[in-house]
Amino acid sequence: MSTRGSYENNFVLERELTMQIGEAVYLAGPGSYVVAPRGVQQYFKNEGDTHCRFLTTFTPGEAEGFFKEAGELIRRVAPEKPSPDQLILLQQKYGLSYL
Numbered sequence: 001m002s003t004r005g006s007y008e009n010n011f012v013l014e015r016e017l018t019m020q021i022g023e024a025v026y027l028a029g030p031g032s033y034v035v036a037p038r039g040v041q042q043y044f045k046n047e048g049d050t051h052c053r054f055l056t057t058f059t060p061g062e063a064e065g066f067f068k069e070a071g072e073l074i075r076r077v078a079p080e081k082p083s084p085d086q087l088i089l090l091q092q093k094y095g096l097s098y099l
Contacts, residue, residue, distance in 0.1 A: 006038035007059050015052035019044045028054075038095075066094040 010019065012032045019026045020043040021036045028034050036042045046052040058064060069090055073082050091097055 006063075008036040008038065008042070008063070009057045009059065010034045010036070010044070011055045013053040013055060015046065015048055015050055017044055017052050017054055018047050041097075063094055063096060066090060066096055069093075 010017075010028070010033070012028045012030055012034075014030055016027055016029045017032075019028050019034050019036075021034065022040045022042075026032070026034055070082075070087070073086060073090065087098075
């Protein structure tokens with residue numbers, strides 16, 4: 001999978017989300033649109049006491065396969081959690097890295 005010109009696009013729907021893309025930190029509220037280039041480390045956290053909703057898309061596609069497979073893995077091992085090794089292998093398959 002090529003990461004050239006690949007982006008993770010995040011659109012905040014409700015509440016606020018603290019997002020760090022590389023060295024830049026954003027407090028993104030409703031209507032905020034934050035783009036993270038593939039390969040740049042990112043971090044996001046809901047620091048509020050209510051749920052935050054946001055929509056993430058990947059351009060071009062392909063990374064969504066990680067979430068589909070992760071969901072299937074989680075269902076298979078429920079009520080236990082997947083092992084960290086299983087998740088790391090899945091991340092590597094899609095060229096992702098989540099902390």
